[in-house]
Amino acid sequence: MNNPFKFGTIVEGNYFTDRTEELERIKEVLNSENHLILISPRRFGKSSLVKKAITNTGRTYISLNLQMVVSVENLASLILKEIFKQHKWEKIKHLLSHFRIVPTVSTTPMGDSFDVSFQPATDTTVLLEDALQLIEKLSNSENRMIVVFDEFQELLTLEKGIDKKLRSIIQNQTNINYIFLGSQESMMTEIFERKKSPFYHFGVLMHLDRIPYNDFYKYIVERLENENAETIAHSILETTRCHPYYTQQLSALVWDMLTYKHYDKDVVEQAIKSLVRIHDLDFERIWLNFNKTDRAILIDLVKNGQPSSNRLLPTSTIYSGIKRLMQNGYVIKLEGYEVEDPFFSKWISDRQ
Structure with missing residues (x-):
């Protein structure tokens, strides 16, 4: 008998739990020409939920994890590699000849996988535009491709003004649904809810909560x-x-x-x-990398269920610390602030 519980990878089939309402809502968005913004803490199942929803549509999709991207050239390469997984080389090789910056493409002897690279470019807009327009050319009104940007807030770390460049390209595309996933709520809110942001109200906003x-x-x-x-x-x-x-x-x-x-x-x-x-050694290593303010905040959350100010830690210091811990994924905010990992919380408690 196989273990009926699964974690650490995409959860599918019988391992998938609930999310009926969320699946239906995502389906509604994908049946329109709108885009989707999905925000939740890390490891809440965003990727599994989105994959299940897309699989139910039967449509072609590519998924791009921006945590693994280090430059715009790298992002353009990743887009092409994902396209090669969906379309035969013979179908798209003639389209690459129209790229203004031609990529270097190599393949294994059996031709079952491709590697793509670009030389560093002076105009990264050209790279992004050509790569994303290739998706548009391979899509049509009958089979609109879906593009998933996972951990989308990481985009802003690639290059100054990259959000403006990306927005100017995809706003004119008509046969693609974009899904923007993010785990850092403050940054995602800044991107999609701040009026001066290029992506202000760019799609349907969803927040993924705990499973009931x-x-x-x-x-x-x-x-x-x-x-x-x-x-x-x-x-x-x-x-x-x-x-x-x-x-x-x-x-x-x-x-x-x-x-x-x-x-x-x-x-x-x-x-x-x-x-x-x-996980004792991992928890100890993490703990030793915290400064004293972070440690005091975490102890407060574990012991009292909330941050508390004192004469040694003024309120401004506490909340700047909480913001930092949230950005790094150690603290989440749902009904209130809490340590994200309940076993790390237990580890802290045991040592008090």
């Missing part, structure tokens, strides 16, 4: 197949606060312990201890 407790509870109980499943499911969700990634992670370990080690009593507590122990 009752839906996740039912999902876990059905898969545990244990007489104590209801109590176990409650303990799991009480620990993970319905965070999709950590709920799947903890549920997977609990299932293993029940199935292979025949744990019964306190299985959730034992699984939590195991995860904290497994």
